Amino acid sequence: MDTALDRALRVFRERGYHATSIGDLTAAMRLATGSVYKAFADKHAVFLAAFERYAGLRQEQTRSAAARGENGRERLRHVLLSYVEHSQGIEGRRGCLVVGSAVELSAVDPVIRARVDAQLKTNEDFIAGLIREGQADGSIPGHVDADDTARLMICITQGMRVVGKARLPLDGARLVGVAMKLLA
Amino acid sequence: MDTALDRALRVFRERGYHATSIGDLTAAMRLATGSVYKAFADKHAVFLAAFERYAGLRQEQTRSAAARGENGRERLRHVLLSYVEHSQGIEGRRGCLVVGSAVELSAVDPVIRARVDAQLKTNEDFIAGLIREGQADGSIPGHVDADDTARLMICITQGMRVVGKARLPLDGARLVGVAMKLLA
DNA sequence: TTTATTCGGGAACGATCATTCCCTATTATC
């Protein structure tokens, strides 16, 4: 069942909510129509479950990327690098479900909007925390405003997913190199 | 007819492509079904026309924002500020059609993807040009890499539209203040 | 005045959508 949800997640990421039909879903999940509706209340519930799964997975990946750095600044650098890599190639083309939900659904679907907001807020808090860690360990100057910088970095990461979906190439080292100036 | 297209543009921006039906379109445009199909080949053509209109309008607004600055650095600052303002409030909630098209359609619609790519490239070139102007007039240090910085700024602007659609508040002065560090 | 022509409106069409219903194996219970 979890693998079926993973397959549904993939389709939702590629095509978005409205463009994926129940037929697309059942084909991807290798389940019959009735079986899907026995496991989920409706299409919206499948999407929500896929969203939760995606959000959890991405959070895990981001945190493990951060763990690769030995101080606040380096942890942040690895997080940004991880975002660039996920925004590129086949993974980038597949798209981010948070970005997709924000753009396609948050205007008309309050429950999705709440989940998107929560996810953005969590990410932003995580980044702000890394900045404060860096300020505590001396790798980031104390005059940097953690909250403002974190919010801008959220814009950067979400924006990378947009241009990655449009298939523009992103050079991780160069892009992150420039972005690290925000910590000066 | 142009005002009808403006109304169609509004609906597409709010709901996206797949979620707006011909019924929504005719209601917004105050035209009957037959009349829409007499003016446009199909729904896709309406969307494409709306996209062109939006792209042209936004380009105009961005250029006039740039004109408010007296040197390269200030022109760039005004462009970023204009982006933040357009990403906020009712305009932000309405969304950016370029971002929406990139996320919802560029994966499955080659002609839309080409238009999105072209628009992103145009914006990026415009920003890179402003950076070079700033370097020529002395307002931006020569060691700044115009292309890399422009690409990152595109990520920032596109990302602002995403978080603006999710209704997160953006403080223009603060956000742009941080972003201007990229020109140090 | 009569005839052509254009243009906006809306009913009708087939296709596809999300959802429900029912049937058939398979497992568990007695």
Place this chain on the structure above:
DNA sequence: GATAATAGGGAATGATCGTTCCCGAATAAA
């Protein structure tokens, strides 16, 4: 070993989708 319960599969259903077709009014041409 018989029966109840469950789970999966797929056809049927009503609604809605994008699109086409045709009608009536208004204008231009004769």
